[in-house]
Amino acid sequence: MRTRRVMTGVVVLVIGLVLLAVGAFGALNSLTISKSFTEPHPGEYVSAEIVLNTTSALVISSPAANGGVIRAQDLDLVNSTNIGTYAIPFNSSGAGSDTYTRLTGDYYYIVFASTSPGTTIVATPLNLGIVRYGALALLGFVIIIVGIVVIVVGAIQKSPTRVAQQQ
Numbered sequence: 001m002r003t004r005r006v007m008t009g010v011v012v013l014v015i016g017l018v019l020l021a022v023g024a025f026g027a028l029n030s031l032t033i034s035k036s037f038t039e040p041h042p043g044e045y046v047s048a049e050i051v052l053n054t055t056s057a058l059v060i061s062s063p064a065a066n067g068g069v070i071r072a073q074d075l076d077l078v079n080s081t082n083i084g085t086y087a088i089p090f091n092s093s094g095a096g097s098d099t100y101t102r103l104t105g106d107y108y109y110i111v112f113a114s115t116s117p118g119t120t121i122v123a124t125p126l127n128l129g130i131v132r133y134g135a136l137a138l139l140g141f142v143i144i145i146v147g148i149v150v151i152v153v154g155a156i157q158k159s160p161t162r163v164a165q166q167q
Contacts, residue, residue, distance in 0.1 A: 005154030013147030016140045023137025032123040037116055045117055046075070047109040054125045058100040060090070060109060061120040067111035069100055080112035 037045040049072060050058065058069065068087025070078055078086045088107075090098035111117045 002154055002157050005157065006151055009147050009150030009152075009154055011147075012150055013144055016143030016145075016147050019140030019143060020137050021140070023133045023135070023140055026133035027137060032121075034121045035119070037111065037119075039116070043080070043112055043114060045111040045113065047119075047121055050107040050109065050121065050123055052103050052105060052107065052123060052125075054104065056103050057124045058103055058107070059122045059124070060098045060100075061122065062096055062118050063098045064111040064113055064117045064119060066113060067109065067117065067119070069103075069107050069109050072106035072108060075108055075110070078110055083110065083112065 032050070034048055034050070037047055039045055045067075050069075052058070060069065066080060066083065068083055069090075070083075070086045070088065074086045088100060088103075091101045092099045109119065109121050111119065
């Protein structure tokens with residue numbers, strides 16, 4: 001009985017690990033992460049085009065002092081003095097990141113500086129698919145906890161013959 005419970009716990013634990021891995025991998029695969037910039041003009045650094053086909057959140061980690069997210073059609077109009085006019089305002093800021101929500105369309109992150117920025121751009125689609133992957137990862141985590149509990153209970157549980165002998 002004791003060995004069976006421990007083995008059941010191990011099976012539940014493995015199932016939880018698989019669910020967590022699939023959920024986390026799916027969620028991470030839906031992210032777009034970019035750190036590279038081109039320098040079309042001296043002191044002007046432009047990210048790769050950020051294409052957001054579904055409503056998305058965009059997080060700019062380590063944002064530049066003189067930079068911002070702009071619409072793709074405005075790229076040729078922006079310079080270091082008018083970037084404030086074209087930059088899309090972020091929705092929240094904290095922990096060294098600016099967050100933009102409810103964006104759809106084509107964008108660039110542009111920076112005016114003397115050196116290439118150390119900025120990271122992360123685009124996260126806010127659709128049902130990402131919610132499903134997150135739920136799958138959460139379910140996997142819960143099942144892992146259940147598996148661990150079953151293993152511990154099975155390991156410390158006294159066998160029925162020992163209980164009968166002690167009485």
